[in-house]
Amino acid sequence: MLQSIIWSDGVLQLLNQTLLPAKIEYISCRDWQTVAEAIRRLEVRGAPAIGAAAAFGLVLGARELITTNEKFWPGITEIAAALRKTRPTAVNLFWAIDRMLSVASRYDQGTDPAIVVAALEDEAQAIAAEDKEVNKKISLYGAQLFTRGEYAVLTHCNAGALATVAFGTALGVIRQAWAEGKIRRVFVDETRPLLQGARLTAWELAQENIPVTLITDNMAGWVMKNGMVQAVLVGADRIARNGDVANKIGTYSVAVLAKEHGIPFFVAAPVSTFDFTIASGADIPIEERSADEVSSFGGIRVAPEGIDIYNPAFDVTPNQYITAIITEYGVLRPPYDRAIANLANNEKINLRR
Numbered sequence: 001m002l003q004s005i006i007w008s009d010g011v012l013q014l015l016n017q018t019l020l021p022a023k024i025e026y027i028s029c030r031d032w033q034t035v036a037e038a039i040r041r042l043e044v045r046g047a048p049a050i051g052a053a054a055a056f057g058l059v060l061g062a063r064e065l066i067t068t069n070e071k072f073w074p075g076i077t078e079i080a081a082a083l084r085k086t087r088p089t090a091v092n093l094f095w096a097i098d099r100m101l102s103v104a105s106r107y108d109q110g111t112d113p114a115i116v117v118a119a120l121e122d123e124a125q126a127i128a129a130e131d132k133e134v135n136k137k138i139s140l141y142g143a144q145l146f147t148r149g150e151y152a153v154l155t156h157c158n159a160g161a162l163a164t165v166a167f168g169t170a171l172g173v174i175r176q177a178w179a180e181g182k183i184r185r186v187f188v189d190e191t192r193p194l195l196q197g198a199r200l201t202a203w204e205l206a207q208e209n210i211p212v213t214l215i216t217d218n219m220a221g222w223v224m225k226n227g228m229v230q231a232v233l234v235g236a237d238r239i240a241r242n243g244d245v246a247n248k249i250g251t252y253s254v255a256v257l258a259k260e261h262g263i264p265f266f267v268a269a270p271v272s273t274f275d276f277t278i279a280s281g282a283d284i285p286i287e288e289r290s291a292d293e294v295s296s297f298g299g300i301r302v303a304p305e306g307i308d309i310y311n312p313a314f315d316v317t318p319n320q321y322i323t324a325i326i327t328e329y330g331v332l333r334p335p336y337d338r339a340i341a342n343l344a345n346n347e348k349i350n351l352r353r
């Protein structure tokens with residue numbers, strides 16, 4: 001399994017996901033600006049992967065501040081603010097930066113900056129290592145939802161190893177359920193406009209010989225109507241306190257279709273994807289990306305010049321469409337406001353330990 005993020009000898013290697021599957025190429029990030037640009041361009045993408053990359057970006061930035069003798073503390077604040085601006089929807093980005101800043105804040109301003117940088121590096125490595133562990137737990141809990149051997153599942157976008165530090169969330173569950181003989185096939189929405197399903201998810205599954213059928217996004221309803229899938233599994237970019245889920249554009253349509261066809265719709269996400277500060281999905285900022293992503297296909301313009309284009313990168317699925325949310329603490333069932341309040345308390349208890 002290829003790793004999306006590698007930290008080695010003080011350099012952050014990011015697998016360039018915009019080139020996959022045609023080319024396997026890593027971007028060597030030696031400064032925080034390269035990391036910020038990679039997040040913006042989706043060279044590294046997927047909520048947990050963005051969070052981990054930003055954490056290492058902050059380490060690179062802090063290190064630069066020592067070597068260039070710039071003012072260390074205001075510099076850290078500025079770099080953190082710049083990294084926060086790279087993408088607005090996945091809350092893992094903000095969660096990781098906040099976690100890094102809280103480590104820095106344990107030191108007073110007279111501390112040797114080299115000590116602070118070492119602590120930041122430890123924290124970024126902890127964020128990455130924990131993501132692996134968390135995804136393993138999510139996968140094991142999620143696989144328990146599948147009891148029979150005849151499931152075909154549908155997924156949207158890429159919530160796999162590429163979108164995380166390892167294993168994946170929704171795709172981690174699929175991998176685990178496959179290994180336990182509970183899933184026989186995975187239908188993958190191609191996920192327009194940037195084809196994370198076709199380029200990344202289909203590729204990850206094929207590499208592990210998990211039977212995969214690629215469909216275009218507009219085929220999902222027909223596949224469901226014909227009884228070809230028995231469950232839907234997706235990841236998430238931000239989950240509100242009431243269980244509304246932001247994920248890749250098109251997820252909402254799949255959820256509505258699943259409900260209409262009586263098919264369970266599962267979301268798999270770590271606690272770092274929950275935004276305990278917002279009451280509902282109405283408060284989730286939705287990224288709008290460049291019109292070129294929609295007007296062109298494979299680098300070739302397909303839409304007429306000068307036409308108006310709307311390109312939201314995410315949508316919000318209201319909680320009533322979601323059968324269960326799989327986390328590292330277990331499976332949450334409706335009513336989500338209560339389940340998520342318990343999760344928030346659990347998380348606080350764990351942080352205190």
Ligand SMILES: CSC[C@@H](O)[C@@H](O)C(=O)COP(=O)(O)O
Pocket residue numbers: 042045046047048090156157158159160163164168169170196234235236237247248249313
């Ligand atoms: C485990 S990743 C979950 C989500 O981040 C994923 O489904 C998704 O929507 C990614 O969007 P992207 O725009 O490719 O970063």
